[in-house]
Amino acid sequence: MNRRNMLAALLAAMFVAAMGAHAAQAQSNVLPMTVKPGPYGYTNGGFTFALICTPGTSTCQAITVNLVDTGSFGLRIFAQTKQIYLPPEFNAAGGKIAECTPFTSFSAWGGIKQADVYMAGEPPARNVPIQVIASGGLPVPASCSATGPMLTSPQQAGFKGLLGVGVFAQDCGPSCAPGGSGNPGWYYSCSGGSCTQSAAGIKKQVTNPVAMLPQDNQGVLVQLPAIGSGGAPTVSGSLIFGINSESNNQLGSTKVFNTDGFGEINTNFNNGWVAGLFDTGSNGLFFNDPSIPMCADGSGWFCPTLPVTLSAINASKPTFVPSKTNYFTVDNATDLFLSSNAAYNDLAAPLGTGTSGFDWGLPFFFGRSVYVGIYQMNAAPAGPMPFFAFRAGG
């Protein structure tokens, strides 16, 4: 058995074990996506796994408890769980590239490394730039620690890996590249034990591994089955690679909603248009509605006395065509949490931040097939612009 075959056999064994009873129907572009508490107790998190290898070798490790996030781009792991050698990415000046990655609860500091990434039965994405969060030897620069709390461990995050499969290939893109306008300062160049903000070339930036697959690289299709109003202990769904590339990822008549350069669509809730996001990386529906009571326990979730059914209009950006009204229900979070479920359909909270957005977190995905089309990776009829598309039926 040669290296390639050994690797394929290992991956197939992991895949079959994880798919269990579904293995017979599995296609090579399907990863299981499971909503479960995970080792750190996570509500409404959709987890999958991947295999990463030292580039060009069969020295590999599994990344389990890998949170699927359609609101970010690229694979991130933690130094604490990294077991194999991954070569660093260097910039043209010979500095090691590191990143201060912005999330809302924290910034993630760590070096950029190369890995071969194996997902489902796909041939590998080679030399993918990934981030190793909290990697030793690269001190956190003051300009990064000034952006808020820092992410330092899987326990803090609630996951061991983050698989960002949103609508862009690179996490930052042209703004962070040399000569880009309005550099937001995510990337750093490290040498001699210190790191300074520096541009990073497009091909050196953390990259959505889906965009680097040799095939089925147009994006992903997230399918989660519908669950009851009280939630479910676990939910078994699928993360399917490619769009219009296999029999199981056809768009058909599903309407395409383009996003802007930030990955957001238009959403109208209570007669105001705001930025909308389809986001498996957030565990509730987040929007502002002062008429819904908050929970008395201080948890920050909505706690209506009786469930309330609301609607919002989602529309393509910037044209507003197509558009579609989507209905959703908000239930009393304190009552929901009396169960020991890990998945909840009717969990919601205020977005905060003024009236600036509507975050359709994981509850939106239950009972739907949601396509995430990567910018410049899709041909007609979807076209090159980044998009989301969705239809009923998970």
Add this chain to the structure above:
Amino acid sequence: MLFHSALKYGYYFDRMKEENSIALIVRVMGAGVVAAVLAMTASTGRAALGQAEGSIATDAIGARAAVEMSPQAGFTVNRFTDATSTNVREYAAPNGIVFAVAWDGMGTPDLSRLLGAYYGDYVSAAAGAPAGLHRSRVVGQGVIVERSGPMRAMRGRAYVPALMPAGVDESEIQ
């Protein structure tokens, strides 16, 4: 809101066409804001949350555009774009005290500078709050910090309820 939307589209075209959008953004700002544009170059102290407004320019170190002051009913909004191209707004009460800051962009501003004495309150309260990748709300002893957005469109605001001027609602902090 109109102002905010217009600004976003400035960035939209930047990302899609990779044009230099700074000039475009400045044009949009000029057209959208009916307010005196005051170039402030003096550094006279700090203007962090809870501090006096008189030295907003200190927070705008490395700013890509002049600080704009927009007087509104009950408060004044001071706008600038920081070194990470983040749009920052500082809200000052009639007594000159900054009671809120808000920001949006691909970058994250220097929150230790903008939140000033309240930064430690934020960081320690965040340690006990639920972790969120694209939405978080942290209620500290004195400050409330809310952040949201996908990784290319981060938005946030921080405000001190005890410093809010009478008659001003937190929903006016955009």
